[in-house]
Amino acid sequence: MKLLKLVPDNTNIDFMRWRKVAIVITMSLAVASLIFTAYRGLNLGIDFVGGQVVQAEFEKPVDIEELRGNVARLGLADASIQEFGSPTTFQIRLPIPDGDEGAANKVVSDLRAGLEQAYPGVDVGSGQSVSGNVSEELAMDGALSLLFAMIGIATYIWFRFEWQFGVGALATLFHDISLLLGFFAWTQLQVDLNIVAAFLTVVGYTLNDTVVIYDRIRENLRKYRKMGIVELINFSLNETLSRTITTSVALLLAIGALLLLGPEVIFGLTIAIFLGLFIGTYSSIYISAPILVMTGVTPDSFVHDDAPAVGPARPGGAA
Amino acid sequence: MLDFPRWKVLSIWGIILFGILLSIPSLMPKQMAEEQYPGFLPSARISLGLDLAGGSYLLLEADEPDAAKQRLQAMEDTIQTELRRNEPRVRIGDVSTSDGRVSFMVRDPAQVDEAVERLRAITQPVALTGRRDWDVAVVDSTRVTVTPTEEGARAAISDAMTVARDVVRRRIDPSGTKEITVRTSGEKRVEVMVPGVEDPEALKDLIGQTARLEFKLVDMSADPALVAQGRAPAGSEVLPMADGTASIAVQRRVMVSGDQLVDAKQAFDQDGNPTVSITFNAAGARRFGRVTQENVNKPFAIILDGQVLSAPNINEPILGGQAQIMGNFTVDSANQLAIALSSGKLPVKLNVIEERTVSADLGKDSIEKGVLASVVATALVLLYMLVTYGRFGVYANMALVVNAFLILGVMAVFNASLTLPGIAGFVLTIGAAVDANVLINERIREEQRRGRKTLDAIESGYKEASTAIFDANITNTIAAVIMLYFGSGPIRGFAVVLLIGIITSVYTAVNFTRMLVGLWVRKARPKTLEI
Numbered sequence: 115m116k117l118l119k120l121v122p123d124n125t126n127i128d129f130m131r132w133r134k135v136a137i138v139i140t141m142s143l144a145v146a147s148l149i150f151t152a153y154r155g156l157n158l159g160i161d162f163v164g165g166q167v168v169q170a171e172f173e174k175p176v177d178i179e180e181l182r183g184n185v186a187r188l189g190l191a192d193a194s195i196q197e198f199g200s201p202t203t204f205q206i207r208l209p210i211p212d213g214d215e216g217a218a219n220k221v222v223s224d225l226r227a228g229l230e231q232a233y234p235g236v237d238v239g240s241g242q243s244v245s246g247n248v249s250e251e252l253a254m255d256g257a258l259s260l261l262f263a264m265i266g267i268a269t270y271i272w273f274r275f276e277w278q279f280g281v282g283a284l285a286t287l288f289h290d291i292s293l294l295l296g297f298f299a300w301t302q303l304q305v306d307l308n309i310v311a312a313f314l315t316v317v318g319y320t321l322n323d324t325v326v327i328y329d330r331i332r333e334n335l336r337k338y339r340k341m342g343i344v345e346l347i348n349f350s351l352n353e354t355l356s357r358t359i360t361t362s363v364a365l366l367l368a369i370g371a372l373l374l375l376g377p378e379v380i381f382g383l384t385i386a387i388f389l390g391l392f393i394g395t396y397s398s399i400y401i402s403a404p405i406l407v408m409t410g411v412t413p414d415s416f417v418h419d420d421a422p423a424v425g426p427a428r429p430g431g432a433a
Numbered sequence: 434m435l436d437f438p439r440w441k442v443l444s445i446w447g448i449i450l451f452g453i454l455l456s457i458p459s460l461m462p463k464q465m466a467e468e469q470y471p472g473f474l475p476s477a478r479i480s481l482g483l484d485l486a487g488g489s490y491l492l493l494e495a496d497e498p499d500a501a502k503q504r505l506q507a508m509e510d511t512i513q514t515e516l517r518r519n520e521p522r523v524r525i526g527d528v529s530t531s532d533g534r535v536s537f538m539v540r541d542p543a544q545v546d547e548a549v550e551r552l553r554a555i556t557q558p559v560a561l562t563g564r565r566d567w568d569v570a571v572v573d574s575t576r577v578t579v580t581p582t583e584e585g586a587r588a589a590i591s592d593a594m595t596v597a598r599d600v601v602r603r604r605i606d607p608s609g610t611k612e613i614t615v616r617t618s619g620e621k622r623v624e625v626m627v628p629g630v631e632d633p634e635a636l637k638d639l640i641g642q643t644a645r646l647e648f649k650l651v652d653m654s655a656d657p658a659l660v661a662q663g664r665a666p667a668g669s670e671v672l673p674m675a676d677g678t679a680s681i682a683v684q685r686r687v688m689v690s691g692d693q694l695v696d697a698k699q700a701f702d703q704d705g706n707p708t709v710s711i712t713f714n715a716a717g718a719r720r721f722g723r724v725t726q727e728n729v730n731k732p733f734a735i736i737l738d739g740q741v742l743s744a745p746n747i748n749e750p751i752l753g754g755q756a757q758i759m760g761n762f763t764v765d766s767a768n769q770l771a772i773a774l775s776s777g778k779l780p781v782k783l784n785v786i787e788e789r790t791v792s793a794d795l796g797k798d799s800i801e802k803g804v805l806a807s808v809v810a811t812a813l814v815l816l817y818m819l820v821t822y823g824r825f826g827v828y829a830n831m832a833l834v835v836n837a838f839l840i841l842g843v844m845a846v847f848n849a850s851l852t853l854p855g856i857a858g859f860v861l862t863i864g865a866a867v868d869a870n871v872l873i874n875e876r877i878r879e880e881q882r883r884g885r886k887t888l889d890a891i892e893s894g895y896k897e898a899s900t901a902i903f904d905a906n907i908t909n910t911i912a913a914v915i916m917l918y919f920g921s922g923p924i925r926g927f928a929v930v931l932l933i934g935i936i937t938s939v940y941t942a943v944n945f946t947r948m949l950v951g952l953w954v955r956k957a958r959p960k961t962l963e964i
Binding site: 117118119123124169171219222223237239240241242243244245247248251252255256258259262263266267270271274306307308310311314315317318319321322325326328329330333353354356357360361363364365367368369370371372374375376377379380383384387 | 484492494633634637785786787788789790791792793794795798799802803805806807809810811813814817818820821822823853854856857858860861863864865867868871872875878879882897900901904905907908909911912913915916918919920921922923924927928931963964
């Protein structure tokens with residue numbers, strides 16, 4: 115059987131040749147998308163701003179404008195209506211009215227009664243309601259978990275490698291998360307708790323790629339003490355290229371299946387991971403590696419690791 | 434490295450078979466797992482999250498102002514009982530509450546110290562804080578104030594939540610047979626998960642009633658004009674009627690309270706109107722009998738959660754310990770009240786602050802699509818591994834399949850529930866488990882290209898790849914642990930699967946495949962490797 119090889123043996127691509135162009139272009143893009151996100155804002159779901167959402171399943175496809183009109187006629191002018199996966203299912207979002215629980219319940223039961231009258235056979239089964247306090251907590255927890263995950267992982271890499279690698283990992287994360295945020299600001303896809311989980315996954319897998327490449331760079335730094343850093347990084351990237359491509363393809367196959375066949379409810383989560391895979395594969399090559407050149411990693415950065423064999427350890431180790 | 438002694442081979446197979454065994458109950462239909470699966474085998478199953486099974490999730494929070502108010506009221510009663518009735522009596526003026534503290538005058542200045550000492554004696558220390566639950570102080574030489582401390586208020590809420598949790602459970606599931614989850618969350622919250630319920634309104638109605646039932650005498654001396662303005666004579670208070678029609682003045686003193694109930698049932702009166710029939714315990718029955726005996730031909734207010742349900746006349750003494758509550762009930766509302774009363778009153782009012790309901794249809798749709806996507810994703814990955822690595826791909830695939838079973842088995846043991854984000858996490862773990870094998874196999878290819886002999890190439894492939902596998906999985910573990918710690922709901926469901934998957938995938942990818950490769954190499958003694 116002839117085995118599949120996506121990357122031929124002895125591939126030697128000069129990745130680092132375009133490192134300056136690449137890092138300038140995509141880092142500017144990342145910053146721009148962060149500014150764009152701040153300017154345009156994210157479409158935050160009720161998880162983070164509070165409110166109520168009900169899902170209505172109709173027997174026949176319903177015209178969204180007509181549905182809007184019908185809902186507005188119920189006195190629920192603030193409702194926002196979205197198609198949800200199919201033309202027979204819609205998501206209706208309402209703010210939580212002032213006043214106590216009773217008021218909120220009444221809005222939903224009014225909506226249910228009104229819809230049932232206008233569209234016999236409609237099923238208003240699922241719904242969520244999140245109060246202002248809880249949504250603030252959820253938003254806080256989400257932001258904190260993202261922040262701590264980034265800091266935690268970068269710190270780990272700093273301890274396992276050298277500070278330059280930690281900086282590289284942080285820069286890579288900043289790049290990837292900013293671009294993803296920009297995507298969500300641009301498409302106005304709803305950001306809920308699932309999306310936070312997706313972001314955390316992207317954080318994990320971006321760093322997975324980065325760590326594998328860093329691991330090889332470290333190994334080669336010890337092996338080839340005389341090689342120039344740019345050449346050495348190129349060499350390491352090419353050595354790991356086959357693994358990078360093979361793993362990314364396997365992950366894309368898995369996530370692609372989930373994206374195309376999986377339930378509508380997790381579309382946001384899967385699309386974020388899908389995009390994150392592309393961004394992460396790119397950034398582990400063009401952001402994490404060039405940062406090492408910029409911060410001046412040299413073979414001496416690891417000299418203290420095998421100190422007794424080579425001679426007296428240099429204090430501090432890092433350049 | 435590739436030499437596997439018999440005991441090692443056996444123990445690896447043992448662990449894997451055990452894992453598969455753990456996953457079997459979760460893969461069978463529920464009924465079959467319960468009835469036909471042999472009892473001596475592990476029977477824990479993965480439960481489905483509400484987003485897949487359909488059902489309602491409610492997060493309830495204690496109404497702190499209400500709790501504080503209730504505590505102050507109880508303190509007023511305690512002070513009166515302690516100082517006015519217990520010997521030696523302390524002569525005090527009206528006990529009143531303002532600005533969140535209870536205060537009263539001591540008539541005889543010589544008794545101030547006595548009053549303070551007696552009250553201090555009934556305050557309790559709050560565990561681990563070094564403070565007591567109330568501060569007793571003297572102001573203006575004869576006025577005593579009793580102020581709740583923050584520690585005391587928090588401890589009271591926390592105690593109340595434990596009781597509230599049990600009351601909520603009894604109300605939703607009086608027979609104790611449903612698979613519901615009710616648990617406290619933090620200091621002042623209760624989480625309720627009820628699979629299958631599609632009408633959260635009924636659920637909220639059940640929990641929404643505090644069900645504090647009190648019987649008080651109507652104050653007939655009150656001037657109707659003043660009552661309409663909301664003013665009542667000393668010792669009485671004005672309460673609204675439950676139907677909102679009017680207000681009524683009742684004596685502050687509670688004659689009998691719902692605490693002394695043993696049972697409540699929905700019933701009908703002579704005219705066929707729904708009522709709630711209640712039965713008192715022995716002490717309650719005696720008291721109820723005495724009070725009604727002393728107050729024949731006077732109206733008696735039945736008060737629920739601060740609203741007067743009705744104020745019927747006492748026609749004759751009620752001695753049997755049985756009474757009927759009349760109000761404008763429907764059969765449903767009478768039934769709800771009966772459940773609420775017999776499950777006990779909530780020690781504190783609970784507000785719904787988060788609610789999620791998923792209809793069973795939507796849940797079913799999600800499972801079907803999720804399972805289909807998982808199967809297709811796994812099949813694609815298996816095929817890809819096979820065409821990329823040949824024999825080594827087969828080993829990787831065996832590890833992947835075993836890994837999937839292990840994840841299910843471990844989840845079942847920990848009683849983790851599978852949620853929608855969990856399915857995504859599952860698919861992702863399958864994808865990621867591949868990475869460890871890819872790292873190893875790519876490394877073997879490389880070592881072979883460098884001219885190493887077969888056995889040597891395999892050995893250094895496993896050895897050199899291991900640091901990258903270790904570091905990469907630690908980073909993912911950090912992300913998963915942080916999700917688990919900070920995350921809520923969906924994030925946790927995702928993180929649990931991810932974390933279990935990381936551990937099982939490293940085990941299967943490194944140990945299991947190495948054993949398979951090792952056994953093959955020893956038997957076949959290949960000259961070249963097809964990889």
